[in-house]
Amino acid sequence: MGLRGHSGAMAVVPPRVNHIEVHVANLDPRHDGVRIAQLSDIHVGHMTPAAHVRAAIEVANAAKPDLIALTGDYVNWRRHEAELAGDQLAGLVASRVVAVLGNHDYFTWGAGVTHALERDGYEVLRNQHTVATVRGAPLAVIGVDDPITRHDDLDAAFRGVQPMTRLVLCHAPDRGPSIAARGADVVLSGHTHGGQIYIRGITDRLMKKVGMNYRRGTFALGERTTLYVTPGVGFSGVRRRAGEGTAAEVAVLTLRRRDPS
Numbered sequence: 001m002g003l004r005g006h007s008g009a010m011a012v013v014p015p016r017v018n019h020i021e022v023h024v025a026n027l028d029p030r031h032d033g034v035r036i037a038q039l040s041d042i043h044v045g046h047m048t049p050a051a052h053v054r055a056a057i058e059v060a061n062a063a064k065p066d067l068i069a070l071t072g073d074y075v076n077w078r079r080h081e082a083e084l085a086g087d088q089l090a091g092l093v094a095s096r097v098v099a100v101l102g103n104h105d106y107f108t109w110g111a112g113v114t115h116a117l118e119r120d121g122y123e124v125l126r127n128q129h130t131v132a133t134v135r136g137a138p139l140a141v142i143g144v145d146d147p148i149t150r151h152d153d154l155d156a157a158f159r160g161v162q163p164m165t166r167l168v169l170c171h172a173p174d175r176g177p178s179i180a181a182r183g184a185d186v187v188l189s190g191h192t193h194g195g196q197i198y199i200r201g202i203t204d205r206l207m208k209k210v211g212m213n214y215r216r217g218t219f220a221l222g223e224r225t226t227l228y229v230t231p232g233v234g235f236s237g238v239r240r241r242a243g244e245g246t247a248a249e250v251a252v253l254t255l256r257r258r259d260p261s
Helices: 050-062 081-088 103-108 110-119 154-158 173-180 203-209
Strands: 016-024 035-039 067-071 096-100 128-134 137-144 166-170 186-189 217-221 225-229 249-257
Touching (some): 035 050, 067 137, 067 166, 081 110, 096 128, 096 137, 103 110, 137 154, 166 173, 173 217, 173 225
Parallel strands (some): 016 249, 035 067, 067 096, 137 166, 166 186
Antiparallel strands (some): 217 225
């Protein structure tokens, strides 16, 4: 998962772009082809090099997304990383950049991370929703606060949401089935890093043992809802990703109208 430089240290592989099509029933025709870039699990600071973060920003902007979704864990454990997150994540370009917090953000300094993201002009949704006008049509964007630290409140997050396509951001994917039951069309999550160090037959078993049932990729939750779990951008624990489905990525999801038949 990388090349060793002259110092013998493991070189960090830049984030790739991963294109995914998501088919949505009753999608407004104006939203067919809408692109959403998702960045998650940045973990700025001593684990994730600033150049790696900036490469992710460049990849996201190059996709020319209509909307950018940030799905949590911008920091590791240290309060000063909140300021770093604001600095390193600046410059994302889309009509709206919408974010939720993750467990590491709350472990570290939730208010500080929120302030840093808002300083960049990004919207942090904490059990709230907003309506984004995308290509002339309304899209509900719902932010479910971090379930791991028990800040989530689905009643508050969905309160007042009108009938329209519903995009939900939630850091932890295992909240997905409960979110799907509220009538979500697309749920974007992170948290898992794809296992980060993935060993077939072992990593999956260990993740399920601690209640993590969605490692990475696309999952159908009932007849209506699609969950996408990105392995994310940064590193936690070790500065390495290895194994199938763990590569650092910026996900670019394209909405497509599902054929009623």
